[in-house]
Amino acid sequence: MKKIFLTLLAIGFLMSCGSKEPKPIKLNADPCDFCKMTISNSKFAAQLITQKGRHYKFDDIACMIQFAKSNTVVPYEAFFVNDYLKDNSFIPVEKSFLLRGGTINSPMRGNCAAFATMGKQQEYQNQLHAEAITWKEVYNSY
Amino acid sequence: MKNLLLTICALFFSIANAKTIAVGTQFPCKKIKQALLLAVDGDTILVYKGTYKEGNILISKKVVFLGKDFPTLDGQQKHEVVSISADSVIVKGFRIINSGHASLDDPCGIKVYDCTFVKIENNILNNNFFGIYLQNCRNCLVKNNKITAYGKQEQLIGNGIHCWKSDNLQIIANKISGHRDGIYFEFVTQSVIWRNVSNKNIRYGLHFMFSNDDAYITNVFKNNGAGVAVMFTKNVKMYNNYFEENWGDSAYGLLLKEIADSYIFNNKFARNTSGIYMEGTSRIKVEKNVFESNGWGMKIQASCMDNEIVNNNYMKNTFDISTNGSLVLNTFNANYWDKYEGYDLDKNDLGDVPYHPLSLFAILTENTPSAMLLYRSFMITLLDKSEKVLPSITPDNFIDKTPLMKSLPL
Numbered sequence: 001m002k003k004i005f006l007t008l009l010a011i012g013f014l015m016s017c018g019s020k021e022p023k024p025i026k027l028n029a030d031p032c033d034f035c036k037m038t039i040s041n042s043k044f045a046a047q048l049i050t051q052k053g054r055h056y057k058f059d060d061i062a063c064m065i066q067f068a069k070s071n072t073v074v075p076y077e078a079f080f081v082n083d084y085l086k087d088n089s090f091i092p093v094e095k096s097f098l099l100r101g102g103t104i105n106s107p108m109r110g111n112c113a114a115f116a117t118m119g120k121q122q123e124y125q126n127q128l129h130a131e132a133i134t135w136k137e138v139y140n141s142y
Numbered sequence: 143m144k145n146l147l148l149t150i151c152a153l154f155f156s157i158a159n160a161k162t163i164a165v166g167t168q169f170p171c172k173k174i175k176q177a178l179l180l181a182v183d184g185d186t187i188l189v190y191k192g193t194y195k196e197g198n199i200l201i202s203k204k205v206v207f208l209g210k211d212f213p214t215l216d217g218q219q220k221h222e223v224v225s226i227s228a229d230s231v232i233v234k235g236f237r238i239i240n241s242g243h244a245s246l247d248d249p250c251g252i253k254v255y256d257c258t259f260v261k262i263e264n265n266i267l268n269n270n271f272f273g274i275y276l277q278n279c280r281n282c283l284v285k286n287n288k289i290t291a292y293g294k295q296e297q298l299i300g301n302g303i304h305c306w307k308s309d310n311l312q313i314i315a316n317k318i319s320g321h322r323d324g325i326y327f328e329f330v331t332q333s334v335i336w337r338n339v340s341n342k343n344i345r346y347g348l349h350f351m352f353s354n355d356d357a358y359i360t361n362v363f364k365n366n367g368a369g370v371a372v373m374f375t376k377n378v379k380m381y382n383n384y385f386e387e388n389w390g391d392s393a394y395g396l397l398l399k400e401i402a403d404s405y406i407f408n409n410k411f412a413r414n415t416s417g418i419y420m421e422g423t424s425r426i427k428v429e430k431n432v433f434e435s436n437g438w439g440m441k442i443q444a445s446c447m448d449n450e451i452v453n454n455n456y457m458k459n460t461f462d463i464s465t466n467g468s469l470v471l472n473t474f475n476a477n478y479w480d481k482y483e484g485y486d487l488d489k490n491d492l493g494d495v496p497y498h499p500l501s502l503f504a505i506l507t508e509n510t511p512s513a514m515l516l517y518r519s520f521m522i523t524l525l526d527k528s529e530k531v532l533p534s535i536t537p538d539n540f541i542d543k544t545p546l547m548k549s550l551p552l
Contacts, residue, residue, distance in 0.1 A: 028295045028322075028344050028367060031392035036399055036421065038345045038368045038392060040322050041298060087298075109352075 022047045022080045022090035023055050034063035035108055044106040044113070045082040047090055051075045062110030065142045079135075084113035085120065093135045097121035100138065102130030112138060159184075166190030166213075174199055174215075181205050183228075189213045189236070200225045201233075209235035212266060217241040222249040223270070230259045241270035248300060250275040251289070254282065262287065272300030273321060279308040284316060291320040293344045295367075301326040302343065309333065319343060324366065327353040336360060346371050347388075350378065358383060363395075369414060371397040378404045385411045394419040395436070401426070408552065411436060417459070420446045429453055432552050438464050438504075447471035455549045456480060456499070460517075463499040465540070466508050474499065474542040478549040486547045497545040500536045502529035 025047075030039050033056040039045055046064040048056045052074070058064040061081055068076065080090040081098075096114040099121060104111045113128065115121040125132060163177045163185060171177045175196050177187045183204040191211040198221040201207060205228075214237045217223040223238045233252060242249035251270035254260050256278045263285045267273045273289040276282055284303060293299035302318035303325045305311055311333040317340075318324040324340030324347045327333070335358035340347035347363030350356070350372040357379040363370050369388035372378055378401065385395035395414035396406075400422040409431045411417035416438040418428070423446045432455045433439035439459040442449070444467025451472065456462045457480045476492070477499075484493035503522055506513045516522050529536060 026295075027297070031368075035373070036392065036397060036419075037371060037373070040345050 020049055020053065020077055022049065023057075024088045025057055025082075027087075030057050032057065032059040032063050032108075034058055034067040035060075037107065041107060042082055042087045043084050044110070045088075045090075047080040047082075049077045049080070051077045053077075060106045060108035060110040061112045061114075061138060062106070062108045062142065065110075065139055069142060081112075081114040083116050084124070085115065089116075091116050096135065098133050098135060098138060099125055099128060099130035100133045102128040104128050104130055110138075160186070162186040162188055164188045164190065166192060178203070178205075197221045198225060199223065200227065201231050202227045204228050204230050206232045207234070207236075208232075209237070209265075212237045214239060217249070217251075217270070219243055222253055224252045226252070226254045226257060226260055229257050231257070232261045232263070233265065234261070234263045235265065237266045237268065238270065239268045241272070243271050248272055248275070250300070250304075253277065254279050257282065261285070270300075272304050273302040273318065274304070275300075276303075276305045276308050276311065278306070279311065281310045282308070283312045283314070285312070285314045287316045289316060289318045289321070293320050293322060295344065299344065301349075302340070305330045305333070312336070313338060317341075323347075323349040324363070325349070327351065327356065329353060331355050333357075334359065338362075339364075341365050343367065349373075350375050354378075357381070362386070363388075366393075368393045369395050369397060371399070372401055372404075373397070373399040374401070376402045376404065380404070380406045381408055383409045385409060385417070386413055388414045390415060394441075398423045398426070405429070406431060410434070410552075411439070416441050419443075420449070422446065424448050426450070427452065430550065430552055431455075432457070433462070434458055437461070441465070442472060443467070444469055449473075450475070452476060453546075453550060454478070455552055457549065461501060461504040461507075463540075464504040464508050465500060468537045470537050470540045474540075476544045476546055477542055478546040479542065480549070482545045482547075484545065491547050493545040493547055496541040496543045498530060498533065498536065498541055500540045502526050502535055505535055 025042050025045050028040050039059040044060050046058040046061045079093040081093050081096050083089045097118050099113045104113050165171050165177045186206040189209050191213050193214040195216045215223050217240045219240045220242050223241050238251045241251050250272040251267040253275040258280045260282045265287045267289040289302045299322050301323040302321040305327050307329040309331045313335045315337045319342045321343050322345050324343045326349045328351045330353040333356045337360050339362045341364045343366045345367045347366040348370045352374050355377045360382040362384045364386040393415050395411040395417045398420045402424045404426045406428045412434045414436045417433045417436040419441045421443040426449045428451045430453050435458045437460050439456050439462045441464045449472040451474045455478045479497050482497045484495040
């Protein structure tokens with residue numbers, strides 16, 4: 001019994017180190033890991049998690065992609081982007097619906113807004129005069 | 143000839159015709175919007191003391207808009223207070239408060255849309271989302287305004303003076319505090335920022351992005367969340383500024399990132415976590431500056447090249463210089479280092495042995511920040527001394543060949 005408990009405990013410990021969930025951003029305190037600017041608008045924030053469980057925070061999708069491309073050594077686990085309509089709420093980038101251009105003004109000129117549903121993406125597409133774009137297209141444009 | 147005479151006559155006629163419309167409780171014209179409807183190009187609108195809650199005031203005519211004894215324009219936290227869409231408008235002597243907050247269209251105290259020769263002088267702006275916002279403007283002047291907001295961490299707030307896609311601007315003698323960035327330049331060229339005081343802003347005192355050929359002279363940046371940032375630009379001149387008391391892990395007196403061909407002259411960097419932080423910086427001359435009582439005087443990342451660091455005073459810093467690589471592409475010449483322990487036998491006021499500004503411990507803490515715990519321990523001092531004699535970890539060509547024996551009178 002004691003052994004099982006200990007094993008479970010050990011597994012628990014191992015699981016908890018290096019979470020694969022995005023961490024919340026401390027606004028006006030956390031710096032962007034690529035451009036060094038303090039993150040002051042979480043609408044455009046992005047986050048990258050490595051396979052070892054290290055979190056990198058960015059103020060703009062452009063910073064995340066440039067950071068990812070500049071580093072070929074560390075393998076990545078997941079990319080996240082923040083929901084344009086909700087502060088500090090990260091969506092896995094494959095599940096996000098992106099808009100680019102128009103009147104979207106992001107801190108480092110990535111000018112991408114991410115939405116959790118296709119409905120919201122379409123709703124804001126007209127309002128922001130932006131065009132729908134996929135993550136792959138954004139990634140390849142840098 | 144006849145045409146010219148006619149034009150001159152017309153000119154006099156129009157000057158004589160310009161009228162002044164007074165606004166106030168004691169006058170027939172009680173509302174500002176009413177006066178704006180009556181006014182034609184060239185008129186003056188004189189607003190007397192009082193509080194005016196008229197929603198958004200749009201000035202779309204070439205008028206002089208004057209406040210007497212600082213009348214208050216209140217946006218009631220719902221509206222953009224003053225919008226200007228005509229050339230050569232002058233706004234002077236108002237107290238502008240409570241613009242709308244945090245909505246997607248960035249409401250401002252005063253916003254100028256696509257104009258030339260607008261002057262915004264002697265106003266008091268209080269508790270606005272953005273203070274003064276110049277969008278696509280040329281030849282405008284922003285002078286003597288006092289801009290205050292009450293931004294907190296973890297809260298979205300706009301910039302004090304925000305300039306976007308403009309040129310030939312003059313930002314003179316403003317006092318800004320409590321905004322996100324005190325002064326923010328994006329795609330602004332050929333402009334000057336002179337004699338401003340930008341304190342206690344949430345993020346940067348001054349922030350440059352993609353703005354070439356500008357100068358900022360004799361400003362004070364004190365106690366801002368992260369100091370001053372000059373990024374992705376070239377040809378910026380920085381003279382006679384004070385960068386003081388910017389404390390924090392990611393705070394820098396001056397953050398330089400992706401910048402080239404600039405000149406940093408006669409500034410004072412005092413009591414910052416890092417005086418200057420450089421990354422991707424090239425062909426910059428840093429001359430006659432004072433670095434005093436900082437944690438790090440300068441952090442030069444390995445991505446910097448061809449920078450010249452000449453005739454500066456480094457005094458009372460924990461570390462004078464720190465870097466993260468072994469490649470040395472920058473030159474240090476004739477600086478004063480208070481940690482220099484050499485001698486000057488030929489009495490030419492230059493030390494006879496080169497100075498290594500990079501200490502072993504600076505390199506250690508750059509790689510493992512927690513090693514800071516061991517600072518000033520006996521072993522570290524010993525290692526530092528031996529490293530000075532026989533450089534092993536620090537690059538041996540990272541030197542100032544002609545260190546000054548006496549500090550420069552700066």
